[in-house]
Amino acid sequence: YTFTIDLAAPNIDFKLALGYVPFVPLPDVFFTEGKEKFGQNPVGNGPYKLKQWRHNVQLETVRFDEYKGPKPKNGGLTFVMYESYDPAYVDLTSGNLDALDTIPNSALRSFQKTLGKKAIVRPTAQTQSFVIPQFLEHFGNDEEGRLRRQAISMSIDRQQIIDVVFQGFRNPSVEFTARSIPGWSG
Incomplete structure (x- = not known):
């Protein structure tokens, strides 16, 4: 689809704002079959596509070969759902989880020493x-x-x-x- 946007006034952040979540393009299925059905089997436009979703447990993706951007170097990603960050951190430190976006408060004093070069500290x-x-x-x-x-x-x-x-x-x-x-x- 192609569309045109006419701004009422100049906006220096307009191009940047187009990358925000509210402006993510949605596939036809969202409009033809409804948001509930789409929500259970979402269609994206990135380097991965949904393989399996076990609610409140994990979501598995596989590489989307039709993606026009840079190809991922792996076959897919698995997102594991946890009730809190503590068990996720245990999995991270024991090698059962590759990445964690938030360190639990209980590990803030030691995570940099424990994780070494894997520890990344940056604004979110x-x-x-x-x-x-x-x-x-x-x-x-x-x-x-x-x-x-x-x-x-x-x-x-x-x-x-x-x-x-x-x-x-x-x-x-x-x-x-x-x-x-x-x-x-x-």
């Missing part, structure tokens, strides 16, 4: 927060609720939490955008 596109629901009494979307939430927010020593709980492997948020996202202004 995520923001973690503590949120007080507005439906709680005295925390509604009125002046009282806003002032209470603000008081709690201002009383939290974010750097201490980062230093003690996360062993220095986090950064305090200073805006809504994650530091690794292009355009972050901090």
Whole structure:
């Protein structure tokens, strides 16, 4: 398919934004058979295609030979689902898992020594927060609720939490955008 987009005003980040998830192209099956069926057997446009999906257990992919980009150097990938990062880390350190995107808090002090050159530390596109629901009494979307939430927010020593709980492997948020996202202004 080919389509044209006319912007109402110049946007320096437009090309970059086209790579964001909301703009990922969807196959015809999404529109003809519905999102539920598509969601159970997704079709992508990358170097791998779905082989088998065992819900809440693992998802297996195989190389998609019709992919027009660079060909993967392996026959496929298996994504294993875990209930927490701790058992995943055990599998990683015992050789039963090749990669893990987040190190559990329990291993933050030792993961670099344990993993050696396999340990990669870099910013990720995520923001973690503590949120007080507005439906709680005295925390509604009125002046009282806003002032209470603000008081709690201002009383939290974010750097201490980062230093003690996360062993220095986090950064305090200073805006809504994650530091690794292009355009972050901090």
